[in-house]
Amino acid sequence: MRVLLVEDEPKLAAFIHKALTEDAFSVVTARDGETALELARSASYDIVILDIMLPRMDGFAVCQAMRALHPDVPILMLSARGMIEDRVRGLDTGADDYLTKPFALSELTARMRALLRRQPTAALKVLTVADLTLDPVRRLVTRGGRQLDLTQKELALLEYLMRNAGQVLTRAMIAEQVWDVTWDRLTNVNDVFINHLRKKLEESGEPRLIHAVRGVGYVMRSDDEGACA
Template identity: 45%
Template structure:
């Protein structure tokens, strides 16, 4: 998943970012309402975790701006305000869920996954292509029925390729979505990661799935 966290408490934002990244997600963070609204309008996120009490513009304003542009964008509100009227206000403005601080990360993660299922952001929890299978919930991978152990970075890269089978993905796009970084044309980080992934996904099996388009990027597809 790609997640936007809009939270002005730096420790809380760092805690949430670390938790989601350990789950294999890509995370952006904004610490005020203006920056948060800008990222929500220009980025493509599976879910937005939005604090209500923010500097410059509060979470209510950000939520309303999000709903003007993206009616179905999943949003979960975080707040220290436990009054029923505040929860009702958040839901009336279009929040998908509401979590009162302090909370356990495991509860937030469960609510995020529930929202994604309910909003059909993720069409399925297990991705299939040819004889390759990726379980998005359990972070497990199989090819030809054999379990394959991947490092977190390798798993994120494969999951991203699996979401776009047959589509050529540029190095810039892969770097942005998998590593949350701007791609430097002189960097070989994507190429090195692809080589490591191929050793586990392709080399031991008949029929390569990950192919290179020289000068462009990579594509996951079967070829005769």
């Protein structure tokens, strides 16, 4: 599940980002409203977590513009302003839910999952590549009926690969979309996680699904035609 987190307070943004990433969400963070809208125009997200008090554009304006771009994406507003007028305004501008700061992380994730369950979108459907399936809501992965025990980071990586099956994904794309970091050519973090994932997917001798494209990145497909490794 891809999350767009719009929060200008660095410590809170880092806290939410870390917690959601550990829960297998793929999180992209924006620190102001204009950046958030740029990200929303260039990619799709399964849910948006939006603070109201933002530089450049406030959350109400961002919410209205976001709703015009993506009418069906759930938006959860965050604010230290607990006045009923603010809640009503947030909901009227297009938010699906409103959470007042300070809040428990468990409540944030519970509200996120509740919003996601209501969405009749392709993002919630079980993903399938050959005999591999991934249920993004239940966080359940099976191959040939065998349930796989994946770490949260492995799960986030696998979901990104499966949602883009057949498409060659560069190492930079994987770093930015899964880890929300700028790719460093000197690091092999992508390759390490790919290798861990491959071992679990092929533990019982199943055919390879994640193929390397030399000098570029990786592609997930159900056959090895044109694959380099």
